[in-house]
Amino acid sequence: MTEQQPIAVLGGGSFGTAIANLLAENGHSVRLWMRDAEQAESIRTHRQNPRYLKGVTLLPGVCPVTDLGQTLAECQLIFVALPSSALRQALSPFADHLSGKMLVSTTKGIEAQGFMLMSQILEEIAPQARIGVISGPNLAREVAEHALTATVVASDDEALCRCVQQALHGRTFRVYASSDRFGVELGGALKNVYAIMAGMAAALGMGENTRSMLITRALAEMTRFAVRLGANPMTFLGLAGVGDLIVTCTSTKSRNFQVGHALGEGLSLDEAVSRLGEVAEGVNTIKVLKTKAEELQVYMPLVAGLHAILYEGRTLDQVIALLMRGEPKTDVDFISTDGF
Ligand SMILES: NC(=O)c1ccc[n+]([C@@H]2O[C@H](COP(=O)([O-])OP(=O)(O)OC[C@H]3O[C@@H](n4cnc5c(N)ncnc54)[C@H](O)[C@@H]3O)[C@@H](O)[C@H]2O)c1
């Protein structure tokens, strides 16, 4: 990739906008692709994306565009910041444009059919592309407002990792490299589910002991699941594991946390999601995860409990009682123990 070549960011939501601005800050010319022509025109004129990142000014280097084919043709490095429900459908028609390109997913979701992570979908759509992911404790608003932040770029393509580091690494944003693409990406998707629970607990007025218990046992549960699928357990002790789990389970800026909080206030799932008006990937991930955990026979009591509340008509009180009444378990060997 040459210095002059533009970089593409696909998705005009909060994360796409934040990443586009970071790249522009580093001197890159950025094509921020969005499907909505009116939104693109408004951003071009006002340099703001008020629906998703109110108050953040987009730098002159960020150019909002709506022609996806042309954007993909112009750029070698392409960040994908689309919701998981949209990624396949948006990119499949452009498979021909993706050969040899560096495609970096920022999307933290799982496709139900085949339990596919987003980078695996990209690989399927574009077998000749070079694939990576970024994930970590990266709340879009904080990234955009220059809170000191770190992320992980993961790929078995070392040159791609270096290229992403050069493009994104800056004054307020550190980029670490990893070769565990699967673990890094899975961590980002799994933590959303536990953030919904943390939001519920907060709405019920539960304290810091509860939150800490939840985060710690969530880490055990997600690591156990990930290791069963072949991820490196050490990844879950890093930024893309426990790092992202902590931020999402403790910040009211997290949309998954907000959905959980609304549920804890007594709203239905539909009401909670529509009040949010943005993507909360955990709502779909919980279904996919429950099915996969059963198939693999991995014990995931927190996942089963949340699923029972959201989709099986159980009350929060019933599920909490069930979880707390379980047999006492061993604490230390958290990957192989089978309990909450
Ligand atoms: N917001 C964050 O803090 C953050 C941080 C890291 C990763 N992520 C991940 O990034 C992904 C995107 O999240 P976001 O926060 O930007 O979401 P968002 O809700 O802020 O925005 C989603 C954007 O995608 C667009 N979109 C929806 N369907 C589309 C389609 N079919 N084709 C084209 N565009 C479509 C919407 O118009 C909107 O612009 C999610 O998987 C999320 O988990 C988000």
Ligand SMILES: O=P(O)(O)OC[C@H](O)CO
């Ligand atoms: O707002 P959320 O819950 O989608 O979380 C955003 C990021 O994934 C935090 O790293």
